[in-house]
Amino acid sequence: FNELLILYLHTSIFQFFSLLLHLQKIYMQNIRNIAIIAHVDHGKTTLVDKIIHATNVFRENKESGDLIMDNNDLERERGITILSKNISVTYKDTKINVIDTPGHADFGGEVERVLKMADGVLLLVDAFEGPMPQTRFVLHKALELGLKPIVVINKVDKENCRPDEVHDKVFDLFFNLDATEEQLDFPTFYGSSKQGWFNTSLEPTDNILPILDGILQYVPAPKIEEGNLQMQVTSLDYSSFLGRIAVGKVIRGSLKESQWIGLAQENGNILKGKVKELYVFEGLGKKKVTEVQAGDICAVVGFDAFQIGDTFVDLENPEPLTRLSIDEPTLNMTFSINNSPFFGKDGKYVTSNHLKERLEKELEKNLALRVEQTEDANTFLVFGRGILHLSVLIETMRREGYEMTIGQPQVILHDVDGESHEPYESLVVDVPEEYASRVIDLVTQRKGDLHIMETKGEMQHLEFEIPSRGLIGLRSQMLTATAGEAIMAHRFTDYKPFKGAIPGRNNGVLISKTQGSCTEYSIAKLQDRGKFFVDPGEEIYAGMIIGEQNKPGDLVVNIVEAKQLNNMRAAGKDKDGNIAPKILFSLEECMEYIQADECIEVTPNFIRMRKKILSEEDRKRAERNAK
Numbered sequence: 001f002n003e004l005l006i007l008y009l010h011t012s013i014f015q016f017f018s019l020l021l022h023l024q025k026i027y028m029q030n031i032r033n034i035a036i037i038a039h040v041d042h043g044k045t046t047l048v049d050k051i052i053h054a055t056n057v058f059r060e061n062k063e064s065g066d067l068i069m070d071n072n073d074l075e076r077e078r079g080i081t082i083l084s085k086n087i088s089v090t091y092k093d094t095k096i097n098v099i100d101t102p103g104h105a106d107f108g109g110e111v112e113r114v115l116k117m118a119d120g121v122l123l124l125v126d127a128f129e130g131p132m133p134q135t136r137f138v139l140h141k142a143l144e145l146g147l148k149p150i151v152v153i154n155k156v157d158k159e160n161c162r163p164d165e166v167h168d169k170v171f172d173l174f175f176n177l178d179a180t181e182e183q184l185d186f187p188t189f190y191g192s193s194k195q196g197w198f199n200t201s202l203e204p205t206d207n208i209l210p211i212l213d214g215i216l217q218y219v220p221a222p223k224i225e226e227g228n229l230q231m232q233v234t235s236l237d238y239s240s241f242l243g244r245i246a247v248g249k250v251i252r253g254s255l256k257e258s259q260w261i262g263l264a265q266e267n268g269n270i271l272k273g274k275v276k277e278l279y280v281f282e283g284l285g286k287k288k289v290t291e292v293q294a295g296d297i298c299a300v301v302g303f304d305a306f307q308i309g310d311t312f313v314d315l316e317n318p319e320p321l322t323r324l325s326i327d328e329p330t331l332n333m334t335f336s337i338n339n340s341p342f343f344g345k346d347g348k349y350v351t352s353n354h355l356k357e358r359l360e361k362e363l364e365k366n367l368a369l370r371v372e373q374t375e376d377a378n379t380f381l382v383f384g385r386g387i388l389h390l391s392v393l394i395e396t397m398r399r400e401g402y403e404m405t406i407g408q409p410q411v412i413l414h415d416v417d418g419e420s421h422e423p424y425e426s427l428v429v430d431v432p433e434e435y436a437s438r439v440i441d442l443v444t445q446r447k448g449d450l451h452i453m454e455t456k457g458e459m460q461h462l463e464f465e466i467p468s469r470g471l472i473g474l475r476s477q478m479l480t481a482t483a484g485e486a487i488m489a490h491r492f493t494d495y496k497p498f499k500g501a502i503p504g505r506n507n508g509v510l511i512s513k514t515q516g517s518c519t520e521y522s523i524a525k526l527q528d529r530g531k532f533f534v535d536p537g538e539e540i541y542a543g544m545i546i547g548e549q550n551k552p553g554d555l556v557v558n559i560v561e562a563k564q565l566n567n568m569r570a571a572g573k574d575k576d577g578n579i580a581p582k583i584l585f586s587l588e589e590c591m592e593y594i595q596a597d598e599c600i601e602v603t604p605n606f607i608r609m610r611k612k613i614l615s616e617e618d619r620k621r622a623e624r625n626a627k
Contacts, residue, residue: 030093030094030095030221031094031095031096031097031221031222031295031296032094032095032096032097032119032120032215032216032219032221033097033099033117033118033119033120033219033222033249033295033297034096034097034098034099034118034119034120034121034122034215034219035098035099035101035114035115035117035118035120035121035122035142035147036048036098036099036100036101036121036122036124037101037111037115037121037122037123037124037135037138037139037142038123038124038125038135038138038154043124043126043154043155043193043194045100046193046194047122047124047152047154047193047208047211048087048098048100049193050193050196050208051089051096051098051208051211051212052087052089052283052284053196054091054207054208054209054212055089055090055091055096055212086098086099086117086235086247086281086297087100087281087283087284088280088281088282088283088297089283091212091215091216092212092216094216095296096212096215096216097117097281097296097297099114099117099118101114101115101138111137111138111141113234113235113308113309113324113367114234114235115138115141115142115145115147116145116232116234116248116249116324117234117235117248117249117297118142118147119147119148119219119220119221119222119223120147120148120149120150120215120218120219120220121139121142121147121148121149121150122150122152122211122215123135123139123142123149123150123151123152123170124152124154125151125152125153125154125166125170126154126155126158126166127153127154127155127156127158127161127162127163127166127190128155128158128160128161128162128166128456128457129430129487130162130165130166130169130170130456131166131169131170131173132428132489135173136173136177136491137491139173139174139177140177143174143177143178143179143183146180148182148183148218148219148220149174149179149183149186150186150187150188150189150211150214150215150218150219151167151170151186151187151188151189152188152189152190152191152198152211153166153167153170153188153189153190153191154191154192154193155192155193155194156190156191156192156202157192157194157195160457160458162457163190163202167188170188171184174186187200187214187217187218188200189210189211189214190202191204191205191208191211196208198210198211200214221295222249222294222295222296223295224252224294224295225251225252225294226252227252227253227319228252228253228313228314228316228317228318228319229250229252229253229254229255229261229312229313229314230250230251230252230253230311230312230313230319230320230321231248231249231250231251231255231298231300231311231312232248232249232251232309232310232311232312232321232324233246233247233248233306233307233308233309233310233311233312234247234248234249234308234324235247235248235308235365236306236308236364236365237299242276242277242301243301243304244303244304244306245279245299245300245301246299246300246303246306246310246312247297247298247299247300248297248298248300248312249295249296249297249298250292250293250294250295250296250297250298251294251321252294253294253314254291254292254293254294255275255278255291255292255298255300255312256275256278256290256291257275257276257277257278257289257290257291258274258275258276259274259275260272260273260274260315261273261274261275261312261313261314261315262312262313262314262315262318263303263305263306263310263311263312263313264310264311264312264313264318264320265305265306265307265310266307266309266310266323270313270315270318271303271305272315273302273303274302275300275301275302276301276302277300277301277302278290278291278292278298278299278300278301279298279299279301280292280296280297280298280299281297281298281299286299300312307364308324308364308365308367309323309324309367324367328412329368329369329370329383329384329385329412330384330385330386330411330412330423330468330492331383331384331385331386331387331389331390331409331410331411331412331468332381332382332383332384332409332410332412333381333382333384333390333406333407333408333409333410333591334374334379334380334381334382334405334406334407334599335355335359335379335380335381335382335404335405335406335407336352336355336376336378336379336380336404336405336407337350337351337352337355337378337403337404337405338350338403338404338405338601338602338603339378339405340405340541340544340601340608340610340614341515341541341542341614342539342541342601342603342606343403344403345603346403346603346604346605346606347401347402347403347603347604348401348402348604349400349401349402349403350402350403352377352378354402355380355402355404356380358397358400358402359371359380359382362393366393368384368385368389369382369383369384369389369393370382370383370384371383383412385492386492387409387472387588387591387592388588390409390591391587391588391591394406394587394602395587397602398587398602398603398604398607399604401604402602402604403601403602403603403604404602405599405600405601405602406591406599406600406602407599407612408591408594408595408596408598408599409472409591409592411423411467411468411469413498414495416495419497419498420497420498421495421496421497421498422467422468422469422495422496422497422498422499423467423468423492423494423495424465424466424467424468424492424493424494424495424496425465425466425467425468425471425490425491425492425493426463426464426465426490426491426493427443427448427463427464427465427466427471427488427489427490428461428462428463428464428488428489428490429443429461429462429463429464429478429486429487429488430456430459430460430461430462430486430487431459431460431462431482431485431486431487432458432459432460432482432485433455433458433459433460435481435482435483435485435486436453436460436462438481438482439462439478439481439482439486440462442474442477442478442481443462443464443466443470443474445503446466446467446469446470446471446474446502446503447466447467447470447499447500447502448464448465448466448467448470449464449465449466450462450463450464451463451464451465465493466490467496467499467502468492469502470502471490472591472592473504473505473592473593474488474592475488475588475592476589476592476593504595505593505595506552507530507548507549507550507551507552508548508549508551508552508553508554508555509545509547509548509549509554509555509598509609510526510529510530510532510545510546510547510548510549510554510555510557511543511544511545511546511554511555511556511557511611511616512540512541512542512543512544512545512546512556512557512558512559512560513542513556513557513558513560513616514542514558514560515540515541515542515560516539516540516560517537517538517539517540517560518534518535518536518537518538518540518546518559518560519536519559519560519561519562519563520536520579521561521562521563522557522558522559522560522561522562523536523559523579524578524579526557526559527579527580528550529547529549529550529555529557530547530548530549530550530555531547531548531580531583532546532547532559532579532580532582532583533545533546533547533548533582533583533585533609534546534547534559534582535581535582536579540559540560541610541614542614542615542616543610543611543613543614543615543616543619544608544609544610544611544614545598545608545609545610545611546559547583548583556616585607585609587600587602587607590607590609593609594609597611597612597613597619598610598611598612599611599612
C-alpha cells in the first residue's frame with residue numbers, strides 16, 4: 001500500500017491507473033476456471049480427488065477418504081454426482097477453480113448453469129466405452145459456450161481398452177457437434193484416475209502433474225472486460241448463520257465488502273443492497289475476503305431475494321447479463337398427500353402445506369423443475385427432465401421426513417400444427433453378443449428403431465431411437481432378459497410425431513383384500529399364483545399391491561389369514577417354511593412398474609405400491625362407469 005502511495009504521488013493519474021490495470025491483468029493470469037465433464041461413472045469425482053491430493057489440500061497426517069466431492073448420502077450410495085460443486089486448488093502459484101459437474105442428462109439444468117463459470121473444460125472419457133450419450137450432451141453445451149476443451153482418456157488400465165480408437169471417436173464427436181478449428185485442435189492426456197497417473201502418451205508415470213500443467217498451458221485465463229460490475233448468479237448455497245448465499249463468476253468490474261450494488265431481477269427491477277460478506281473458494285471450503293476481482297468465482301452474502309440467473313450490477317449504470325436458458329422438462333408426475341390407512345404413522349411432514357412449501361423451496365435451486373397446482377388442493381403436478389431427476393427429489397424428501405403419494409410418470413406431449421408430438425431419446429446399449437437379439441426385440445416392441453449395430457471387443461454396441469414412453473419400465477425388463485449384463489444409457493434428442501400405444505406391463509398384480517399382518521401360512525398357499533413383494537409379518541392394507549400375478553389381470557387375495565389351530569394332530573409335516581423371498585423394488589423401479597390406475601406411497605421408512613382406489617367394490621364401479 002505504501003509503495004502504491006509513493007507511486008501515486010510521483011506519477012500522473014493516467015500512468016497510475018494504467019499500472020493498476022496492468023497489475024489486475026497479471027493477477028488474472030494466475031486464475032484458471034475449469035469444469036470437469038463426463039458420462040456417469042467415467043471417473044470425474046475420482047480425478048478431482050487426485051487433484052485435491054496432488055495439490056496438498058489436506059495435511060499429510062489427515063485422512064480424507066475417497067469421493068471427497070460426493071458428500072451427499074444419495075451421491076455416495078448411487079456412485080453418481082447430482083449437485084455440481086466448486087473447489088479451488090493452487091498449483092505453481094496459480095489458483096485453479098475446479099467445478100465437478102453431474103454426468104447424467106437428467107441433471108442437465110445443473111450442468112448448463114455451472115458451465116457459465118468456466119473458461120475451459122476437462123472432458124473425461126472411458127478408454128473402453130468411449131463417448132456415451134451424456135458425454136455428447138454436456139460437451140455440446142460446453143462447445144456452444146466457446147470453452148476450450150482438454151480431452152482426458154481415463155481407465156487405460158482396463159482390460160480390452162482401446163484408447164486410440166476412442167480418441168478418434170472423440171474427434172468425430174467434436175466434428176459432429178460443429179466444434180471450431182481451435183476446439184478441434186484439442187490436447188489429449190491418457191491415464192488412470194484410480195492408479196493416480198496421467199501423461200500425454202500411454203507411458204505410465206507416478207503422478208497426475210501433466211494434467212495440471214496442461215490446465216495452466218491450454219486453459220485461457222479469464223477474459224477481462226473493462227466496465228461496470230457484472231456477476232451472474234449461477235448457483236446458490238445456504239448457511240443457517242448467513243442465510244442464502246449467491247455463487248457466480250465476476251465477469252466485469254470488482255466486488256468489495258460493504259459496497260452498495262444492484263441486483264437485476266427477472267421482472268426488470270433493480271434491487272438495491274449491500275454486500276455484507278464476500279468469500280472465495282479455497283481448498284474444499286471458502287475463505288473470507290474484502291475484494292474480488294473480475295474472473296474469479298465468489299460467494300456473496302447480503303441478498304436474500306435473488307434467483308439463479310439474476311445479475312449483480314452497478315447501481316448507476318446497470319447492465320444485466322442475458323438470463324440462462326434451460327432445456328424444457330420431458331416428464332411429469334403427481335405429488336399428493338399420503339391418504340393411505342397408514343397416513344401419519346411414519347413421517348414428520350404430512351400435510352399439503354408441508355408439501356407445497358418443500359416443492360417451492362426446491363424450485364429456487366433446481367432450475368429444470370416446474371411445479372403446478374392442480375384442481376385438487378392436495379395434489380401438485382411436478383415436471384422434470386427424467387425419472388432419475390424426479391426420483392432423486394422424492395428420495396431426498398423422503399429422508400427429510402416427508403410422506404406423499406406419487407403417480408405414474410407421464411411424458412409431456414407438444415402440439416405441432418395440430419399433430420401430437422412426443423419426446424424421443426437416443427438409447428445406447430452395450431450387451432454380450434448372445435443377448436443382442438433379445439435387446440433388439442425388447443426395444444422394437446416399444447416402438448424403438450435400431451440405427452447402429454457394431455462390435456466392441458466381446459460386446460455388441462447397439463444404438464436406437466425410441467420414444468421416452470418406451471423407456472419407462474424398460475431397464476428392469478432388459479436386465480432380466482440379459483442376466484444383468486446390459487449397460488444402458490439414454491439422452492433426450494427431439495420432439496417427433498406420436499408413435500401410438502406402447503405395451504405396458506404384461507402380468508397383472510396381486511392386491512391385498514384386507515388390512516393386517518401377512519402370515520407365512522397364507523403366502524405359502526398362494527406361491528403358485530405369483531411372486532410376492534412382502535414378507536411374513538409385514539403390515540399391509542386393502543388395495544395395496546403385494547405381488548405380481550403369473551398371468552394378465554389383477555387378482556385380489558387374502559394373505560392375512562392365519563392357520564386354524566385345533567386339537568387334532570397333523571398327519572404330515574407343515575410345509576410353511578419353503579416360501580420364496582420377496583422381490584425388492586427401488587424407488588425408480590416402482591416408478592417404472594406402476595400403471596395409470598396405481599400409485600406409490602412414499603414414507604421415510606417404506607415404499608409401498610397401491611391402487612389409487614383402495615376398495616375393491618369402488619374399483620369395479622369405476623371400471624363399469626369408464627366403459
